[in-house]
Amino acid sequence: MAGSNPNAKPMNLTLKVWRQKNRDTAGQLVSYPVKNVSPDMSFLEMLDVLNDDLEIRNEEPIAFDHDCREGICGACSLFINGRAHGPERGTTTCQLHMRHFKDGDTITIEPWRAAAFPVHKDLVVDRSAFDRIQQAGGYISVNTGGVPDANEIPIPKTVADKAFDAATCIQCGACVAACKNASAMLFVSAKVSQLALLPQGKTERKTRVENMVAQMDIEGFGACTNTGACAAECPVGISLENINKLRREFIVAKATSENVA
């Protein structure tokens, strides 16, 4: 492998992986030995190697989500050794490298666990609950016509920065996975803050927060108890400030919006 460290010794590991045929069957943890793992591999590459082995042996490869493999799409998930996206903070699983593990380690790999994220197969969960929350209000309505000048609307830099920080949420679901209540508050708060902070999002802000919170409850996510686990495990560092912003938005909307009942 290019740029690999010649001194890094290959490792032998034992994986305990959640295997589940489909939504309707029960699953279980199955042990697999993996040999000669380079410390320079990413966690997903290590799984690729195991899957190649399984295919050679005519066994069903392990299903897991991935796409960009560069930490920007949010597709990869995996609850690794009791942590969302593994032992490192501020990283996705595709950006986690095997050098954070030791030769001889046993690694437990589980899917995100939440009633709202049913297991599809093995380590793949259905995260469409997030999409439905987005559809409930995570957008702005724009009229067609001439394109307005981008600099026409003044936005203070501090506000733009906050909105941008909130906008970096990659919808990975680690916040839900890490939260003891499987609460989606961090995700929803990132989406609500991002839009509520900017002038273009203000028109629909009250209805937006009401609908998105309602959808969050319908999907069966838990309630927030301010443990802070979500923000600690979020790969892009969405801060708890957003959750408090969401609450202010929600309280003001409930008290003053035109939506009755």
Add this chain to the structure above:
Amino acid sequence: MGRKIIMSITGLFLCSFLVVHLIGNLQLFNDDGGAAFNLYSYFMANNIVIRIMEIVLLLGFLFHIYDAIVLVRKNKAARPIQYAEVRPQENSTWSSRNMGLLGTVILVFLIIHLWNFFVPARFGGLEGVVIEGAEYENLYIRVVESFQIWWYVLIYVLAMVALAYHLIHGFQSGFQTLGLDHKKYTPFIQMFGYAFSVIVCLGFAIIPLYFFFLY
């Protein structure tokens, strides 16, 4: 989210009750054979404002506990299948994850506590005592006697430890639940909440310890 807001408002209201309750109880330390405390207790049992606040307080507890049960159940249902391995100590504090457990300890304590002091003080069953020529109920002697029993003292001290941990998370959490968060003030609220929890619970815990060891 609405329910959580009630949780927070009732929780913070209960915190204000703790302050009043503690200040009143400090009269137990008056070196007057309990006269000041018994007069105070008489006032608390008969003043109309206090009687109304008593009902508000009861409602505060009931809403807090009811919402606690509903939310804990909702949160359990949100994760029907548990992880085989979790390392939550890496991302959150113990008290923040065990508010229901801590609350339950407080509730059990509360029942014992009310049964022993509040019920007889309010509905009769205490001995009489004469203070400045008038007859009063002697709650003071009940306090003194109760706190000669070692396991009773132990229950009190343990309950106050549980309350302290409940509030170390709960006080600042209550502000966050209301969206009251600002980088200028939040650090102060957190520090204040921590100090509040420790000082108030220590204050309560000293009472049984004082009567057990020093009286």
